[in-house]
Amino acid sequence: xxxxxxxxxxxxxxxxxxxxxxxxxxxxxxxxxxxxxxxxxxxxxxxxxxxxxxxxxxxxxxxxxxxxxxxxxxxxxxxxxxxxxxxxxxxxxxxxxxxxxxxxxxxxxxxxxxxxxxxxxxxxxxxxxxxxxxxxxxxxxxxxxxxxxxxxxxxxxxxxxxxxxxxxxxxxxxxxxxxxxxxxxxxxxxxxxxxxxxxxxxxxxxxxxxxxxxxxxxxxxxxxxxxxxxxxxxxxxxxxxxxxxxxxxxxxxxxxxxxxxxxxxxxxx
Ligand SMILES: [Zn+2]
Numbered sequence: 001x002x003x004x005x006x007x008x009x010x011x012x013x014x015x016x017x018x019x020x021x022x023x024x025x026x027x028x029x030x031x032x033x034x035x036x037x038x039x040x041x042x043x044x045x046x047x048x049x050x051x052x053x054x055x056x057x058x059x060x061x062x063x064x065x066x067x068x069x070x071x072x073x074x075x076x077x078x079x080x081x082x083x084x085x086x087x088x089x090x091x092x093x094x095x096x097x098x099x100x101x102x103x104x105x106x107x108x109x110x111x112x113x114x115x116x117x118x119x120x121x122x123x124x125x126x127x128x129x130x131x132x133x134x135x136x137x138x139x140x141x142x143x144x145x146x147x148x149x150x151x152x153x154x155x156x157x158x159x160x161x162x163x164x165x166x167x168x169x170x171x172x173x174x175x176x177x178x179x180x181x182x183x184x185x186x187x188x189x190x191x192x193x194x195x196x197x198x199x200x201x202x203x204x205x206x207x208x209x210x211x212x213x214x215x216x217x218x219x220x221x222x223x224x225x226x227x228x229x230x231x232x233x234x235x236x237x238x239x240x241x242x243x244x245x246x247x248x249x250x251x252x253x254x255x256x257x258x259x260x261x262x263x264x265x266x267x268x269x
Contacts, residue, residue, distance in 0.1 A: 021086070023208075023257045024201035026146075033147045035154040038090060042113035045149075048186050049097070049115035056101045063100035063120075070100040073118055076134045079210040080141060084114075087145040087202060106227060107237040110140035111186055112149050122237070126223045131207075131216030138203030138212075146202060148195040149186060190240050200247065201254055208258035211265035217251045 056062040063070040077098045084091040094114035106126065107119040116137065123133065143149070191199070204217045225243035 045111035061102040134212035138207040142202035
């Protein structure tokens with residue numbers, strides 16, 4: 001007799017990860033991600049992030065605290081972060097970090113656990129306005145909040161590609177080794193088209209709630225599209241983030257859904 005009720009409760013729990021007040025329609029995160037422990041993935045990301053910062057520091061490419069572009073990124077992050085926990089309760093405990101790396105690469109990311117980096121190439125080559133930089137940050141934060149890396153790694157385990165990781169998940173190895181294995185994967189992870197679309201819409205909503213102009217999502221991806229032909233110093237980001245007409249059309253059709261949030265944020269509430 002308890003079986004149908006239990007099934008109902010499980011279904012309710014699975015759907016709970018999309019916030020009730022969301023204006024964009026993205027549904028719940030994949031439950032497959034639970035195969036990878038969030039704590040382990042976040043610890044691994046922290047380790048990989050500090051290695052990356054150490055490498056940048058050694059090359060004198062890590063922006064110091066007083067760098068005006070870094071201060072600008074910190075100001076944007078301070079406005080976006082208060083809205084993060086609506087998408088993932090874990091974000092309340094994250095130690096958010098934002099860094100700027102001097103590099104021609106058009107690149108930016110947010111690793112699991114809230115570790116954000118921008119490369120000077122994305123700000124300079126695309127001449128991003130604050131609203132557009134907020135859309136990039138919102139998009140990257142959305143990948144972390146929606147746990148796309150966790151889901152990707154769980155899926156690669158499920159298809160037998162991450163054998164060592166799979167063995168770890170089955171309790172056949174030690175956790176330290178697992179963290180080391182995951183760390184190298186995080187920066188080269190390629191998200192699916194549906195993850196990208198999800199991050200676009202969640203990022204758009206986060207930025208609108210923080211008072212950034214929704215139309216900037218559209219102008220940002222137009223700039224990305226143009227840069228694809230002319231960018232110097234690495235096209236990694238642009239190749240994993242194709243800026244086609246579908247992407248721009250989807251964002252355009254979602255702008256009206258978040259205009260109310262943007263207007264309310266501008267009014268101060
Ligand atoms: Zn993305």
